[in-house]
Amino acid sequence: MADWGFLGAGSIAASSLAPAVHAAHGPRLHAVAATDPRRARALDPARVYTDYGELLDDPAVDIVYVALHNSAHRPWVERALRAGKHVLCEKPLGLTAAEVAAMTATARASGRLLVEAAWNRWHPRTRDLEGLITRGAIGTVHSVTARFDGLAPAPGNYRLDPALGGGALYDVGYYAVSAALAAFGWRAPRVVRAEQDHWRPGSADSATRVLLEFPGRGTAEVGCSLLGAVAETFTATGTDGSITLAPPAYCAGSAPSALTATGADRRHYPAQNPYRLMVEAVDAAVGGDTAAHLVPLAQSHLIATTLDAVRGHLARGDG
Template sequence: MANWGFLGAGSIAASSLAPAVHAADRPRLHAVAASDARRARALDPARVYTRYGDLLDDPGVEVVYVALHNSAHRTWVERAVRAGKHVLCEKPLGLSAAEVAAMTAAARDAGRLLVEAAWNRWHPRTRDLEAVIAGGAVGTVRTVTSRFDGLAPAAGNYRRDAALGGGALYDVGYYAVSAALAAFGWRAPRVVRAEQEHWEVGSADSATRFLLEFPGGGTAEVGCSLVGGRSETFTVTGTGGSLALDQPAFCAGAAPSTLTVTGGRARHYPALDPYRLMVEAVDAAVGGDTGVHLVVPAQSLLIAATLDAVRGHLRPDPAGGHRGRVRPGALDGAGATPL
C-alpha cells in the first residue's frame, strides 16, 4: 500500500482521482496540495498543504499525482521524481516530445516510476481493442476514423489558454490520436494535412482536424473540438473486416459499453471505474508488481511526437499566412467540414 499525494485539487482530481484512491483496496490519500486549502480538504486527505513544494518534502508521500494545467507538468514531474517520488501525471504528459523525453530521463535517473494518466487506457474495452486488432480480426488496418467533440470550456478556463497548454488538440484530441496510433500498432505516422481554428486570435485551438498516413499506406482521419455537444467516434476498417466502438468511444466507464467486430460476436462491458483500475495498477507497480498494465514511456513519446507533427504542420510558412489554417467557423461541433 502506498501513500499518495496530489498536486492540484481541480475538477478531475475531485471528481475522479480522489474517489478512485479512496475506493481502491490498497492506496491511501495521504496529502493534497492546492492554493485553495478548502478545495484540498474537500478531497478528504490526511494532510493539506497550500504549497506544492511542501507536499514533495513530506516523507510520507510515496506517489505523486500531478493534476495541474498542462504547461506545469514538466516542472513538477521533474521536481517530484528528484524528491524521490513515483509519479502519475495527467495527460498529456508533456507539451512536446522533447518535454516527454526529458521527464522520462529524469524519472529513469532517479529510479522512479513515471506513468501518463491516460485513464481510458486501463478500460478493458480499450485493451481488448488493441488485442483484437493485433490478433488480425480485421486483417491489415487500412482506414481509421477517430473523433472526439467535447463541451466548450467556460471563459477563463485554462483550456482556452495556449500559454497554459490548453486547446482541443491537447485535451480531447489526445484520446483520438492515441486510439489511432494504437490501431496501427504504435507506428509513427506522417501528417498529410491539418486544419485548425481558435475561439479568438491568440487563444488555444477550439477545433483541430488532420489526416495521418502510416507506413504501408493506411490512413487515419482524426478530429477534435471543444465547441459544442459531446460526441465520440472510433471506427477501423481493414482488409478482413471492420471494428467500431459505441458511444462514448473513448471515455466509457460510467455506463456499459460495446466493442463490435464484423463477423464476430460483440463484446459487452459493464459499467466500471477505469480511474480506479489505473490507480490500483500504478500502486501495484510501485510495490514491485511487474505484471500490471501501464502506459509505457515509448507510447507517451509517440503520442507527443505526433501532436508535435500536427502543430508543426500548422505553423506559419515563410511566405506568410498560416499553413492549413481554417477560417473562423469553418469547423462546427459535429466536425462536418471535410479536410
C-alpha cells in the same frame, strides 16, 4: 499499499482521481496540495498543504499525482521524481516530445516510476480493442476514423489559453490521436493535412482536423473540438473487417459500453471505473508487481511526437 499525494485539487482530481484512490484496494490519499485549502480538504486527505514543495518534502508520500494545468506538468513531474517520488501525471504528459523525453530521462535517472494518466487505456474495452487489432482480428488496418467533440470550456478555464497548454488538440484530441496510433501498431505517421479553428484570435484551438498517413499501411482521419456538441466515435477498418466502439468511444466508464468487430459477437462491458483500475495498477507496480498494466512511456512519447508534427504542419501553413 502506498500513500498518495496530489499536486492540485481541480475538477479531475476532485471528480475522478480522489474518489478512485479512496475506493481502491491498497492506496491511501495521504496529502493534497492546492492554492485553495478548501478545495484540498474537499478531497478528504489526511493532510493538506498550500505549497506544492511541502508535499514533495513529506516523507510519507510514495506516489505523486500531478493534476496541474498542462504547461506545469514537466517542472513538477521532474521535481517530484528528484524528490524520490513515483509519479502519475495527467495527460498530455508533456507539451512536446522533448518534454516527454526529458521527463523519461529524469525518471530513469531517479529510479522512479513515471506513468501518463491516460485513464481510458485501463478500460477493458480499450484493452480489448488494442488486443484484437494486435492479434489480427480484422487483418491489416488500413483506415481509421476517430473523433472526440467535447464540452466548451468555461470562461477563464486554462483550456482557452495556449500558454497553459490549452486547446482541443491537447485535451480531447489526445484520445482520438492515441487511438489512431494504437490501431496502426504505434507506428509514426506523417501529417498530410491539418486545419484548426479558434474561439478568438490568439486563443488556443477550439477545433482541429487532421489527416495522418502511415506509410505503406493507410490513413487516419482525426477530429476534435471543444465547442459543446459532444460526440465520441472510433472505427478501424482492416483487410478482413472492422472494429467500432459504440459511443462514447473514449470516455466509457460510468455506463455500460460495447465493441463490435466483424466476424465476432458484439462485446458488452458493464459500467467500470477506469480511474480506479489505473490507480490500482500504478499502486501495484510501485509495490513490485511486474504484471501490472501500465501505459508505456514510449507510447506517450509517440503521441507527443505526433502532436508536435501536427502543430509544425499548421505553423508552416502546409494546409
